[in-house]
Amino acid sequence: MAAIETLVPPAKVAAAGAGSPVTVEARDVNVYYGEKQALKQVDLDVRRHEVTALIGPSGCGKSTFLRCINRMNDVIEGCRVTGRISLDGEDIYDSDLDVVALRARVGMVFQKPNPFPKSVYDNVAYGPRIHGMAANRGELDEIVANSLERAGLLKEVRDRLNDPGTGLSGGQQQRLCIARAIAVNPEVILMDEPCSALDPIATARIEELIDEIRANYTIVIVTHSMQQAARVSQRTAFFHLGELVEAGDTPEIFTSPRDRRTHGYITGRFG
Amino acid sequence: MAQDHIVKSFDDELAKLTQAIAQMGGLAEAQLEASIQALTRHDPEYAASIVKADKRIDELEYQVGNLAVRMLALRQPMASDLREVVAALKISSDLERIGDYATNIAKRAIALVEAPTISTLYVIPRMAQLVQTLIKDVLDAYVAHDADRAMAAWQRDEEVDAMYTSLFRELLTYMMEDPRNIGPCTHLMFIAKNIERMGDHATNVAELVYFLVHGHALDQTRPKGDTTNVVVAPRAQTSAHE
Numbered sequence: 001m002a003a004i005e006t007l008v009p010p011a012k013v014a015a016a017g018a019g020s021p022v023t024v025e026a027r028d029v030n031v032y033y034g035e036k037q038a039l040k041q042v043d044l045d046v047r048r049h050e051v052t053a054l055i056g057p058s059g060c061g062k063s064t065f066l067r068c069i070n071r072m073n074d075v076i077e078g079c080r081v082t083g084r085i086s087l088d089g090e091d092i093y094d095s096d097l098d099v100v101a102l103r104a105r106v107g108m109v110f111q112k113p114n115p116f117p118k119s120v121y122d123n124v125a126y127g128p129r130i131h132g133m134a135a136n137r138g139e140l141d142e143i144v145a146n147s148l149e150r151a152g153l154l155k156e157v158r159d160r161l162n163d164p165g166t167g168l169s170g171g172q173q174q175r176l177c178i179a180r181a182i183a184v185n186p187e188v189i190l191m192d193e194p195c196s197a198l199d200p201i202a203t204a205r206i207e208e209l210i211d212e213i214r215a216n217y218t219i220v221i222v223t224h225s226m227q228q229a230a231r232v233s234q235r236t237a238f239f240h241l242g243e244l245v246e247a248g249d250t251p252e253i254f255t256s257p258r259d260r261r262t263h264g265y266i267t268g269r270f271g
Numbered sequence: 272m273a274q275d276h277i278v279k280s281f282d283d284e285l286a287k288l289t290q291a292i293a294q295m296g297g298l299a300e301a302q303l304e305a306s307i308q309a310l311t312r313h314d315p316e317y318a319a320s321i322v323k324a325d326k327r328i329d330e331l332e333y334q335v336g337n338l339a340v341r342m343l344a345l346r347q348p349m350a351s352d353l354r355e356v357v358a359a360l361k362i363s364s365d366l367e368r369i370g371d372y373a374t375n376i377a378k379r380a381i382a383l384v385e386a387p388t389i390s391t392l393y394v395i396p397r398m399a400q401l402v403q404t405l406i407k408d409v410l411d412a413y414v415a416h417d418a419d420r421a422m423a424a425w426q427r428d429e430e431v432d433a434m435y436t437s438l439f440r441e442l443l444t445y446m447m448e449d450p451r452n453i454g455p456c457t458h459l460m461f462i463a464k465n466i467e468r469m470g471d472h473a474t475n476v477a478e479l480v481y482f483l484v485h486g487h488a489l490d491q492t493r494p495k496g497d498t499t500n501v502v503v504a505p506r507a508q509t510s511a512h513e
Contacts, residue, residue, distance in 0.1 A: 226349065227347055230349075254349050254350060255349075255350060255353065255354075255486065256350060256486030256487065257350055263350055263351065264274060266349040266350055267276070267348070267349050267350050267351060267352045268276050268277050268278060268281065268349075269274045269275065269276050269277065270277065
């Protein structure tokens with residue numbers, strides 16, 4: 001391990017060091033969309049039960065990187081991923097790997113709340129059903145209630161479990177999507193700008209929720225709001241033009257970043 | 272920072288902050304110089320005008336505070352910008368204190384008008400001159416973001432401390448020689464202490480410039496030449512019990 005670390009420039013590696021063990025380890029990751037290279041030699045460690053924020057200007061590759069972690073890029077035509085990404089030491093790009101099982105271990109929440117056009121209950125029950133996680137209705141009820149509780153939504157929807165999920169407010173819908181992701185008991189939750197369509201109060205609720213659930217999950221969040229990255233994450237990685245410029249402890253990144261480009265971006269000087 | 276912000280009004284506000292600090296520093300320096308002149312010239316009217324002028328420094332401190340809070344609330348500055356705002360807030364309170372010490376010297380100058388001239392008085396203007404240079408240097412370093420220059424001034428404060436210690440001993444001797452000296456010498460002691468404290472505030476500013484430039488606090492301890500805390504009065508020649 002030590003030998004690998006010395007090969008990689010220190011600024012690029014969010015080296016595990018002290019603290020939590022590494023859940024997701026990316027080494028030398030390159031992503032191409034056809035001819036265009038979207039990610040260049042990215043090395044990043046995502047630590048267990050921490051929130052890692054990915055920041056950077058539009059088109060910098062942060063969402064591309066996020067989508068590599070649950071192989072969402074597989075569905076994009078012409079997309080090619082090289083390098084190694086492992087989840088708990090297991091190569092997720094191994095040809096024998098069951099992608100459906102991977103996506104149960106690595107859940108995702110998108111920018112716009114996207115509940116299924118089903119009831120609140122069925123939205124949450126969907127995953128556990130297809131993964132055969134409940135032996136009977138009682139168990140399923142428990143998973144649904146538990147997931148809604150963890151997503152901070154149970155109190156608000158207890159009497160509306162059979163109403164359509166799409167009838168909830170935007171913030172509630174997003175928490176429903178988080179409950180849906182939690183229901184299959186993933187290890188990692190990926191969030192792609194989960195608050196950009198929400199008002200400040202709903203945003204604060206989601207941020208509070210992220211802080212609560214990180215005790216049980218490892219979270220990677222892409223956000224355009226630097227304040228949000230500063231508020232919710234323990235580690236921050238700054239991407240620019242497909243490169244991982246700098247990754248480190250969030251307070252360090254926002255108070256004294258090492259790289260000139262990071263500094264330029266977070267202080268609003270980006271040329 | 273060489274590169275400008277995308278939002279230009281942010282740069283304007285930062286420039287305003289720096290200007291207000293520079294102005295405060297200039298005023299504090301001038302107040303110190305004037306207070307020493309009032310002391311050496313035995314000029315109570317001049318001294319009174321110095322006391323009055325302190326208001327301007329207080330107003331500027333208020334302005335800096337307002338602007339800084341406004342920028343924190345509205346701009347949410349990060350990294351070097353955040354340090355810029357925090358440093359300005361702290362520097363302004365150091366400069367305000369320097370102004371207060373100058374005012375105190377001016378008030379004591381009024382009290383000393385009728386007092387006999389003490390022969391060591393020449394040390395005080397020298398000490399004041401040195402502190403004035405320190406204030407000027409740390410402010411120039413602040414405006415130029417020059418941590419090395421700030422640190423050079425930081426080191427020189429030791430000389431001020433040493434001057435203060437030797438003056439302290441000398442004044443003690445005068446007081447022991449003739450109890451009528453106790454009143455004026457106590458005022459002079461306080462004046463010297465005020466100047467010494469101004470030097471300490473200048474070193475605070477120097478440390479803030481270091482923080483501003485490097486992004487972390489200075490981790491050295493400043494050499495201290497003020498040893499008055501261990502100075503005791505020379506043993507009297509005769510004692511009531513002997």
